[in-house]
Amino acid sequence: QAGVIVVGGGQGGFQVAASLREEGYQGSITLIGDEPGLPYQRPPLSKGFLAGKAQAQQIELRPPAFYAEQGIALLAPERVTSVDRAARRVGLASGASLAYEHLVLATGARARIPTVPGADLPGILPLRSRADAEAMLALLPQVRRLVVVGGGFIGLEVAAVGTDMGLDVRVIEFADRVLKRCVSAGVSAYLADAQAKRGVQFSFETGVIAFSGSEGRVARVQTSRDDDFEADLVVVGVGVEPNVELARQAGLPVQDGIVVDAHLLTADPAISAIGDCARYPTTWLAAPVRLESVQNAVDQARCVAARLAGRGTPYSKVPWFWSDQGDNRLQIAGVSEAGDSAVLRGDRACGKFSVFRFRAGRLAAVESINSPADHMAARKLLAAGTPVTPEQAADASLKLATLLA
Numbered sequence: 119q120a121g122v123i124v125v126g127g128g129q130g131g132f133q134v135a136a137s138l139r140e141e142g143y144q145g146s147i148t149l150i151g152d153e154p155g156l157p158y159q160r161p162p163l164s165k166g167f168l169a170g171k172a173q174a175q176q177i178e179l180r181p182p183a184f185y186a187e188q189g190i191a192l193l194a195p196e197r198v199t200s201v202d203r204a205a206r207r208v209g210l211a212s213g214a215s216l217a218y219e220h221l222v223l224a225t226g227a228r229a230r231i232p233t234v235p236g237a238d239l240p241g242i243l244p245l246r247s248r249a250d251a252e253a254m255l256a257l258l259p260q261v262r263r264l265v266v267v268g269g270g271f272i273g274l275e276v277a278a279v280g281t282d283m284g285l286d287v288r289v290i291e292f293a294d295r296v297l298k299r300c301v302s303a304g305v306s307a308y309l310a311d312a313q314a315k316r317g318v319q320f321s322f323e324t325g326v327i328a329f330s331g332s333e334g335r336v337a338r339v340q341t342s343r344d345d346d347f348e349a350d351l352v353v354v355g356v357g358v359e360p361n362v363e364l365a366r367q368a369g370l371p372v373q374d375g376i377v378v379d380a381h382l383l384t385a386d387p388a389i390s391a392i393g394d395c396a397r398y399p400t401t402w403l404a405a406p407v408r409l410e411s412v413q414n415a416v417d418q419a420r421c422v423a424a425r426l427a428g429r430g431t432p433y434s435k436v437p438w439f440w441s442d443q444g445d446n447r448l449q450i451a452g453v454s455e456a457g458d459s460a461v462l463r464g465d466r467a468c469g470k471f472s473v474f475r476f477r478a479g480r481l482a483a484v485e486s487i488n489s490p491a492d493h494m495a496a497r498k499l500l501a502a503g504t505p506v507t508p509e510q511a512a513d514a515s516l517k518l519a520t521l522l523a
């Protein structure tokens with residue numbers, strides 16, 4: 119009997135399978151992932167796993183017995199290479215084909231690699247998969263100078279792990295500040311200062327134009343400002359490309375992500391898409407958005423599972439995210455845009471504060487540094503649509519939770 123087939127054994131794909139059973143779905147569930155082993159969490163790859171504090175087994179989402187107990191057929195490593203929408207079948211790299219009643223695309227995203235000379239030299243690595251992290255771990259004993267290309271979340275987390283290991287770390291960032299697309303200038307400055315105090319050197323407003331090697335591996339990084347940095351290891355964190363090829367081949371609309379509606383359905387009512395690969399309409403922003411976070415993948419998976427079990431509602435969760443950089447934990451609730459105003463709550467100097475972002479007079483997002491209570495309150499305020507004024511946000515003596523009452 120054809121049931122649900124999930125393409126992609128990552129955070130979202132795993133969660134669809136698990137949540138379908140929690141919702142009481144009785145049909146067959148097949149989870150197909152092209153990475154070897156069991157589904158695992160990616161966040162530790164740039165944190166504890168890279169620091170050698172977590173083993174491969176500890177980052178697995180569930181132990182091996184879970185899949186048999188739940189009646190989830192896990193095919194891995196196996197790749198879905200085609201979708202025949204008319205016949206409702208997927209083709210596999212191994213040559214087999216499987217029928218589905220409903221197909222969930224949870225194909226995630228892949229790391230973007232700069233197309234500059236020398237980019238294929240050994241010692242230049244992206245960080246997306248456990249295999250990438252393991253390749254890095256294998257190289258680390260011979261590394262003294264680490265160059266990180268890209269001052270985004272992954273780049274900054276890797277830089278923090280690098281300084282913990284006593285490496286010389288340089289971050290090269292195209293923009294004039296770190297995390298420019300995602301956080302206010304104040305939070306960018308705080309996080310960059312914190313890393314600089316730990317010894318990280320930053321090169322802003324410059325890009326890599328070439329890598330060169332010696333003895334068969336990367337040795338130098340050349341930038342558009344004519345700087346030339348020595349490197350034993352280069353970690354590239356310059357963003358991702360959503361994996362949309364399967365959807366495109368199937369003739370589904372794609373626009374920097376697989377286009378889905380408010381129920382996370384593609385143009386084909388028998389196919390949903392979730393997580394890093396999906397672009398969905400949201401009440402938080404004027405235009406449809408593609409988000410890359412654990413929360414987004416997990417909550418979208420739950421939404422699709424509930425629909426397939428007969429309890430469909432539009433997807434409407436408040437986006438949230440976290441990033442650990444050395445001793446600093448950044449948490450973000452909501453989604454900000456470049457023009458949003460920024461109101462400070464708390465004291466930057468003591469390393470605990472939040473920045474409230476307002477758009478057209480309404481709270482749009484809250485960025486919290488080492489302030490978990492602000493973050494939790496922000497998620498609730500955003501979910502409830504509670505009006506918050508900039509004055510209330512700035513008043514650190516006002517308990518945010520009281521606004522909810």
Ligand code: FAD
Pocket residue numbers: 125126127128129130131150151152153159160161162163164196197198199224225226227245246247272361364392393394395409410411412413415438439440441442
């Ligand atoms: P993925 O987890 O990428 O899973 C997609 C899977 O599908 C992959 O295994 C892929 O290989 C597979 N696949 C693709 N095509 C096919 C095919 N045709 N056939 C079979 N399989 C296929 N988020 C946070 O909120 N906080 C963090 O601190 C954080 N840290 C991160 C650190 C790192 C290093 C990385 C890489 C990500 C981090 N994220 C973090 C982001 C978060 O992990 C992702 O948003 C989340 O994993 C997305 O889940 P997904 O299921 O959409 O995609």
